[in-house]
Amino acid sequence: MVTVGSDTTQGYRTVKAKLGCKKVRPWKWMPFTNPARKDGATFYHWRRAVEEGKDYPFSRFNKKRSVEDLKERYYNICGKLTKVRAPAGTEPKVYIFDAGHERRRKEQLERLFNRTPEQAVPETAGIKFPDFKSAGVSLRSQRPVFPVHIKREGGSCVLSPRPHTEAVHSDRYQTFLRVRANRQTRLNAVKSRIRDLEKQLTRGDRIKCLICMDSYTIPLASIQCWHVHCEECWLRTLGAKKLCPQCNTITSPGDLRRVYL
Numbered sequence: 001m002v003t004v005g006s007d008t009t010q011g012y013r014t015v016k017a018k019l020g021c022k023k024v025r026p027w028k029w030m031p032f033t034n035p036a037r038k039d040g041a042t043f044y045h046w047r048r049a050v051e052e053g054k055d056y057p058f059s060r061f062n063k064k065r066s067v068e069d070l071k072e073r074y075y076n077i078c079g080k081l082t083k084v085r086a087p088a089g090t091e092p093k094v095y096i097f098d099a100g101h102e103r104r105r106k107e108q109l110e111r112l113f114n115r116t117p118e119q120a121v122p123e124t125a126g127i128k129f130p131d132f133k134s135a136g137v138s139l140r141s142q143r144p145v146f147p148v149h150i151k152r153e154g155g156s157c158v159l160s161p162r163p164h165t166e167a168v169h170s171d172r173y174q175t176f177l178r179v180r181a182n183r184q185t186r187l188n189a190v191k192s193r194i195r196d197l198e199k200q201l202t203r204g205d206r207i208k209c210l211i212c213m214d215s216y217t218i219p220l221a222s223i224q225c226w227h228v229h230c231e232e233c234w235l236r237t238l239g240a241k242k243l244c245p246q247c248n249t250i251t252s253p254g255d256l257r258r259v260y261l
Contacts, residue, residue: 028052036062072099109237109245194221194259209233211245219259225249228259 026049031042034056075097086092209215211233218231227246229237234256237245244251 025050032056034062035059066103068099068102071102072097112243112245112248189223211237220256221259222249222251223255223257224251231256 027046028049029044030047030052031044032047033040033042036059075095079094079096082092082094209219209228209230211229214230219228220231220234221228222234222244225244225247227244229245233245235253238251238253242250242252
């Protein structure tokens with residue numbers, strides 16, 4: 001067995017550990033802006049001096065999401081929570097939001113608003129809107145008038161021509177009856193629409209506006225086409241053309257009626 005002596009006087013006493021041999025990198029309190037913000041807000045934080053003037057490192061995580069994407073994500077999460085929290089043995093009602101349909105609807109609405117009067121003429125050329133004034137005149141001219149008036153002379157009945165003023169009063173009365181019948185028809189249609197909405201409420205169905213795709217806030221019904229939308233949606237989508245956004249029927253704000261559910 002060979003023994004070798006150890007020398008500890010040189011190895012551990014003269015050699016020093018080289019810790020932190022590099023120069024310390026300086027830090028600086030500097031401003032930065034977030035490209036995702038459009039208001040030009042400026043913030044401050046500590047960054048290395050060599051990074052001065054570079055882009056904000058977290059700006060690559062900025063993603064622009066549309067309202068449809070956010071609503072689709074929201075309703076998907078709500079649907080999952082509804083299924084998880086539903087009692088065992090029950091089938092919960094989950095609302096499914098169709099983001100593609102909503103995008104197509106907004107694109108179509110945008111095209112409709114951007115139409116010029118020249119572009120709108122071919123679309124309405126084949127539609128015959130009723131002219132109530134001329135229709136009333138033609139009806140009065142075509143309606144047979146029986147110019148007879150029964151009066152008693154002596155003891156016999158004699159047929160004599162009816163005075164012109166009486167015929168005029170009869171025409172006005174017939175016009176009044178037609179106008180009243182039209183009003184009653186519109187009133188019955190509105191009542192029928194309200195009954196349908198109430199039946200949907202009693203069944204527990206979710207009633208939603210086809211413009212904002214949300215529950216009705218202040219529902220208004222048009223007496224021209226009987227479509228029901230929120231008050232804000234009606235006033236926002238009517239525009240200068242005064243058309244129903246669902247069927248393009250000529251509708252003015254005076255044709256809207258409040259619906260109470």
